[in-house]
Amino acid sequence: MSVMKAGLEDIVVSTSDICFIDGHEGRLLYRGYDVNDLVARSTFEEVCSLLWYGRLPTRKELEAHVKALASTANRKLPPKIITMLRQLPKKATPMEVLRTGVSALSAFDPDAGNLSHEAELRKTIRLTAQMPTLVAAWERIRRGKPVVAPNPRLSLAANFLTMLTGKKPTPLAVKTFDVALILHADHEFNASTFAARVTAGTLADLHSCIVSAIGALKGPLHGGANEQVMLMVEKIGKPERADAWVKNFLAQPGARIMGFGHRVYRVEDPRAKHLRRMALELGQEAGDTSSVQIIETINRVVGEQKKIFPNVDLFSGAGYKTMGIPIDQFTPIFAMSRVSGWAAHVMEQHGNNRLIRPRAEYTGPTREQYKPIDQR
Amino acid sequence: MSVMKAGLEDIVVSTSDICFIDGHEGRLLYRGYDVNDLVARSTFEEVCSLLWYGRLPTRKELEAHVKALASTANRKLPPKIITMLRQLPKKATPMEVLRTGVSALSAFDPDAGNLSHEAELRKTIRLTAQMPTLVAAWERIRRGKPVVAPNPRLSLAANFLTMLTGKKPTPLAVKTFDVALILHADHEFNASTFAARVTAGTLADLHSCIVSAIGALKGPLHGGANEQVMLMVEKIGKPERADAWVKNFLAQPGARIMGFGHRVYRVEDPRAKHLRRMALELGQEAGDTSSVQIIETINRVVGEQKKIFPNVDLFSGAGYKTMGIPIDQFTPIFAMSRVSGWAAHVMEQHGNNRLIRPRAEYTGPTREQYKPIDQR
Numbered sequence: 001m002s003v004m005k006a007g008l009e010d011i012v013v014s015t016s017d018i019c020f021i022d023g024h025e026g027r028l029l030y031r032g033y034d035v036n037d038l039v040a041r042s043t044f045e046e047v048c049s050l051l052w053y054g055r056l057p058t059r060k061e062l063e064a065h066v067k068a069l070a071s072t073a074n075r076k077l078p079p080k081i082i083t084m085l086r087q088l089p090k091k092a093t094p095m096e097v098l099r100t101g102v103s104a105l106s107a108f109d110p111d112a113g114n115l116s117h118e119a120e121l122r123k124t125i126r127l128t129a130q131m132p133t134l135v136a137a138w139e140r141i142r143r144g145k146p147v148v149a150p151n152p153r154l155s156l157a158a159n160f161l162t163m164l165t166g167k168k169p170t171p172l173a174v175k176t177f178d179v180a181l182i183l184h185a186d187h188e189f190n191a192s193t194f195a196a197r198v199t200a201g202t203l204a205d206l207h208s209c210i211v212s213a214i215g216a217l218k219g220p221l222h223g224g225a226n227e228q229v230m231l232m233v234e235k236i237g238k239p240e241r242a243d244a245w246v247k248n249f250l251a252q253p254g255a256r257i258m259g260f261g262h263r264v265y266r267v268e269d270p271r272a273k274h275l276r277r278m279a280l281e282l283g284q285e286a287g288d289t290s291s292v293q294i295i296e297t298i299n300r301v302v303g304e305q306k307k308i309f310p311n312v313d314l315f316s317g318a319g320y321k322t323m324g325i326p327i328d329q330f331t332p333i334f335a336m337s338r339v340s341g342w343a344a345h346v347m348e349q350h351g352n353n354r355l356i357r358p359r360a361e362y363t364g365p366t367r368e369q370y371k372p373i374d375q376r
Numbered sequence: 377m378s379v380m381k382a383g384l385e386d387i388v389v390s391t392s393d394i395c396f397i398d399g400h401e402g403r404l405l406y407r408g409y410d411v412n413d414l415v416a417r418s419t420f421e422e423v424c425s426l427l428w429y430g431r432l433p434t435r436k437e438l439e440a441h442v443k444a445l446a447s448t449a450n451r452k453l454p455p456k457i458i459t460m461l462r463q464l465p466k467k468a469t470p471m472e473v474l475r476t477g478v479s480a481l482s483a484f485d486p487d488a489g490n491l492s493h494e495a496e497l498r499k500t501i502r503l504t505a506q507m508p509t510l511v512a513a514w515e516r517i518r519r520g521k522p523v524v525a526p527n528p529r530l531s532l533a534a535n536f537l538t539m540l541t542g543k544k545p546t547p548l549a550v551k552t553f554d555v556a557l558i559l560h561a562d563h564e565f566n567a568s569t570f571a572a573r574v575t576a577g578t579l580a581d582l583h584s585c586i587v588s589a590i591g592a593l594k595g596p597l598h599g600g601a602n603e604q605v606m607l608m609v610e611k612i613g614k615p616e617r618a619d620a621w622v623k624n625f626l627a628q629p630g631a632r633i634m635g636f637g638h639r640v641y642r643v644e645d646p647r648a649k650h651l652r653r654m655a656l657e658l659g660q661e662a663g664d665t666s667s668v669q670i671i672e673t674i675n676r677v678v679g680e681q682k683k684i685f686p687n688v689d690l691f692s693g694a695g696y697k698t699m700g701i702p703i704d705q706f707t708p709i710f711a712m713s714r715v716s717g718w719a720a721h722v723m724e725q726h727g728n729n730r731l732i733r734p735r736a737e738y739t740g741p742t743r744e745q746y747k748p749i750d751q752r
Contacts, residue, residue, distance in 0.1 A: 006390060007577065008734035013384060017740035032741030041746055059749045080463040084480075087456040092483035099587060100483070103476040104460075107468035189736045195574045195588055201383065202567050202595025211475060212571055212588035219578025221731050263733050355597050357639050358384035360565045364393035365408030370417055373435045 009263065013197075013356065018051065018344050019188040026267040030186055031055065039274050044156055044181035044337070045069055051186060051344040052124060070159070074129035075150035077101075078108045082137060082147060090142045094135065094332045095218040099211055101134040102127065106207030113205055115350060123206045124343035131339055132156060135332045136163035157181060160336070165324050172285050173323045176278040180316055183271040184334050186341025187312075188264070192216040192223065196342045200349040201356040209346045214335055220258075223331040223338075228258040230317035230327045233294050242297035250305055259295075259314030260302055268309040275315035282322040291318040385639065389573075389732065394427065394720050395564040402643040406562055407431065415650050420532055420557035420713070421445055427562060427720040428500060446535070450505035451526035453477075454484045458513060458523060466518045470511065470708045471594040475587055477510040478503065482583030489581055491726060499582045500719035507715055508532060511708045512539035533557060536712070541700050548661050549699045552654040556692055559647040560710050562717025564640070568592040568599065572718045576725040577732040585722045590711055596634075599707040599714075604634040606693035606703045609670045618673035626681055635671075635690030636678055644685040651691035658698040667694040 005011045020029040028035040031050050038047055049057045049065045057065055068074060084104055088097060106112045109126065111119040133150050140147045140163075148163040157178040161169035169177075187193070195216035196209040217223035236245045249255050262269055276292075283289035295318055299310050317330055325333065381387045396405040404411040407426050414423055425433045425441045433441055444450060460480055464473060482488045485502065487495040509526050516523045516539075524539040533554040537545035545553070563569070571592035572585040593599035612621045625631050638645055652668075659665035671694055675686050693706055701709070 005387075007730035007732050008384075008387075008389060011381075011384075011387065011734045012737045013734040014382060014736060015739045016736035017738070019736075020738040020740065020742060029742060029744075032744035033746055037746040056747070056752055057749075058752050062749065084460045084463045087460045088480065088483045093489070096479065096483050096488070096583070099584065100476060100479040103472065103479050103587070104464065107464045107472050107476070112472070113469070188738075189734050191574060191578050191731055191733050194732065194734060195571055198567060198571045198574055199588065199592040199595070202592050202598035202600075204591055204595035204598075207472070208475065208591030208594050211479070212575065212591040215580055215584030215588040216575040216578050218584050219575070219580035222578035222580075224578075263731065264735075354383035355567055355639065356383050356570065357567050358387045358389040358565050358570060359640075360390060360392035360395070361388045362393075362396040362564075363391045364396065364405075366396060366405060368405075368408035370409055370413040371432070372417075373432075373438065376432055376434050 013189060013194070014354070016188065016345070016348060017054070018348060019186045019341065021188050021264050023262075023264040023266050026265060026270050028187070028270050035183065035270060038182055039179050042182065044178050044185070047182050047185050048128060048340045051340050052121065052347070068125050069129050069156060070152045070154070071129070072150060072152050074126050075133050075152065075159070077105075077130060077133050077137060081105060081108065081134070085138055085141055092142075094138055094329050095214065095335075097138045098131070098134060098332045098335060099214045099218070101138070102131065102207060102214060103211045105130060106205065109207065112207060115203065115205065117347065117351070120206050120343070120347050120350065124347070127206070127210060127343070128339050129156075131336045132160035133163060135329065135336060136160060139164050139326070139329060140166075161323060164329075169323065170285065172282060176282055176319050177323065179274060179278060180319065180333070181337040183274060183312065184337035186338070186344065190222065191219070192338065193342055193345050197345055197349045198356045200346045201353060203350070203353060206343065206346055210339060210342055213338070213342045217331060217335055217338065223334045225258040225313035226317040226330045226334070227327050229295070229313055230291075230321060230330070232257070232298070233291050233318070236294050239290050239293035239297065242294045243301060246298050246301040250301070257298065257302055259298075260306070260310055261308045262311045265309065265311065269311040271312040272310040272314060275312065275319065279315045279318035279322070282319050286322050288322070291321055389565060389570070390730070392564070392721070392724060393430065394724060395562045395717065397564050397640050399638075399640040399642050402641060402646050404563070404646050411559065411646060414558050415555050418558065420554050420561070423558050423561050424504060424716045427716050428497060428723070444501050445505050445532060446528045446530070447505070448526060448528050450502050451509050451528065451535070453481075453506060453509050453513060457481060457484065457510070461514055461517055468518075470514055470705050471590065471711075473514045474507070474510060474708045474711060475590045475594070477514070478507065478583060478590060479587045481506060482581065485583065488583060491579065491581065493723065493727070496582050496719070496723050496726065500723070503582070503586060503719070504715050505532075507712045508536035509539065511705065511712060512536060515540050515702070515705060516542075537699060540705075545699065546661065548658060552658055552695050553699065555650060555654060556695065556709070557713040559650060559688065560713035562714070562720065566598070567595070568714065569718055569721050573721055573725045574732045576722045577729060579726070579729060582719065582722055586715060586718055589714070589718045593707060593711055593714065599710045601634040601689035602693040602710070603703050603706045605671070605689055606667075606697060606706070608633070608674070609667050609694070612670050615666050615669035615673065618670045619677060622674050622677040626677070633674065633678055635674075636682070636686055637684045638687045641685065641687065645687040647688040648686040648690060651688065651695065652686075655691045655694035655698070658695050662698050664698070667697055
């Protein structure tokens with residue numbers, strides 16, 4: 001057996017054509033396109049098309065694709081799913097609810113057990129369209145408010161914010177949210193995508209793979225990180241307290257501040273600067289930039305003391321908060337975007353499949369003798 | 377980055393004290409104890425104790441452990457879970473239902489978000505106790521029959537068979553089912569356990585990890601294999617047709633018969649002989665050994681032609697079928713047993729955690745230029 005690499009760090013599991021991370025240059029590419037260009041010129045819907053079909057769509061293709069993603073047939077939830085959600089305790093975390101809801105949706109999906117590429121594409125479109133409805137529905141249900149029906153004339157970003165808050169979002173909020181979706185769409189073999197591919201490797205269906213990925217994303221070392229950042233920002237409270245708070249926090253043994261450092265990037269995460277700019281613009285529009293100011297101070301102090309760079313999780317939450325999104329919905333929003341990448345990876349894995357089955361180095365005893373219970 | 381190993385074959389991900397597979401000698405050990413001894417002398421409940429606590433229990437410990445696993449408090453489902461199951465279409469596969477039910481159970485679990493070792497043990501006991509109730513409840517619901525309440529005086533095996541069929545099982549059926557549970561309890565870093573550990577590596581909670589594992593087990597290259605074997609046996613129908621059917625099948629290009637070969641074993645899977653013997657005994661008790669005879673013929677022809685050995689999936693289904701268990705419940709039963717191993721692995725991963733995050737070898741383009749839509 002081969003030498004152990006803890007956490008499979010730098011171990012190449014397979015080839016992939018979907019996402020390229022240059023950790024030394026700080027570049028992130030989807031299907032060869034720089035994410036900076038996509039942020040500046042594309043939309044989340046177009047990025048989905050790029051990830052799933054491998055190239056940018058023509059105008060005709062994009063129109064059909066946007067229509068499919070926005071259609072009521074694809075966005076609406078079966079009424080029995082809503083009934084199921086209403087059985088859950090109001091204190092259930094949005095990630096538990098999303099995981100449960102996506103798992104249940106497969107039972108209503110006409111293509112659930114169909115592993116053909118065409119069926120997986122149909123399921124990918126449906127799930128990407130359904131997940132925002134599911135996330136928003138749970139937010140309304142737990143607050144005792146009426147569930148808002150999806151609007152097929154709105155983009156995924158605008159429709160989600162409308163369903164979640166019951167209000168028309170500002171154009172800046174829609175644009176910012178769309179960019180956040182683009183920036184979270186894929187990131188190579190991160191833990192949740194890898195969980196999806198391990199599940200896909202058994203030839204399990206798309207819903208099983210996405211449910212596995214949602215479970216992995218739920219962990220605080222992965223999708224939960226931006227929630228941790230905002231909880232810290234709330235704890236700090238005021239910008240003028242931030243410098244002392246962070247210095248005091250970092251002085252404690254084993255202190256770890258979320259939102260910094262990355263297994264792959266050795267320089268600044270290219271996603272961070274967009275999220276920082278947008279969080280600031282949104283704060284200015286709303287007349288409250290205190291969260292961004294606190295995060296800027298955290299960033300400065302951590303950078304000075306630890307020489308580590310911000311990652312995607314540092315600034316995303318401040319923007320979401322300004323849009324009126326509760327902190328525990330940040331990770332479900334991450335999932336609403338990343339499902340586009342997860343699905344692309346599942347289809348790639350199924351297109352050239354091999355069971356992913358590593359080994360353990362066994363370090364336990366090998367010759368235990370079974371003794372009758374009264375002799376133990 | 378390191379050289380690629382497709383499917384991580386023979387790549388060691390981490391150390392583990394739980395399960396040892398000697399693929400050359402055909403030995404399988406749980407915590408150092410040979411599975412042959414455990415089959416002969418132990419019970420599934422005791423094996424759970426061994427896997428979770430790392431050693432065989434004293435009499436007093438075992439009594440408390442069995443009582444906890446059997447208690448109505450742990451075995452019964454929240455009524456709202458039953459209401460949720462009733463919303464699902466009757467055609468939903470039992471694995472979709474199990475995945476959804478386990479995911480939903482976390483929302484009712486008082487320890488759901490608690491990652492302490494004590495809380496993980498409590499959740500492990502609850503989930504291991506609840507899963508048979510969930511599997512049986514869905515079987516009753518989809519057949520329009522009343523759900524049978526768990527009986528705290530019965531072993532996990534006897535209680536499950538009673539809840540599933542509504543009838544008292546024979547002692548041989550209970551013994552056989554218990555042995556099957558022992559044999560499926562753990563198997564090192566198989567794909568579903570690895571999916572659980574990848575999810576655990578983000579510090580996700582136990583339910584998320586088990587849900588990921590259920591998704592991976594659902595695939596036909598993993599837990600679905602014994603279902604495929606029995607579907608083949610049903611297609612063959614009569615023992616006298618088996619020889620010609622299998623030879624004809626194997627003559628087709630790319631023919632693959634499930635229930636044979638293994639990524640790790642180079643000799644016969646040590647679990648196969650127990651399941652073969654018990655399937656035969658059960659068939660004799662019921663007065664119908666035709667399924668076992670058909671499988672024996674498949675085994676002989678495949679062995680002669682392909683020089684590969686039977687694995688755990690070849691004989692398990694024949695015994696389940698004789699007990700009156702529908703074919704599509706075989707994989708949920710696998711999960712009811714394997715949850716014991718999954719949970720042990722999640723606790724081991726959390727005890728010495730490192731994020732599992734490998735790399736891809738990127739093989740796509742790196743310099744695509746974003747073109748306006750009308751220039752594509």
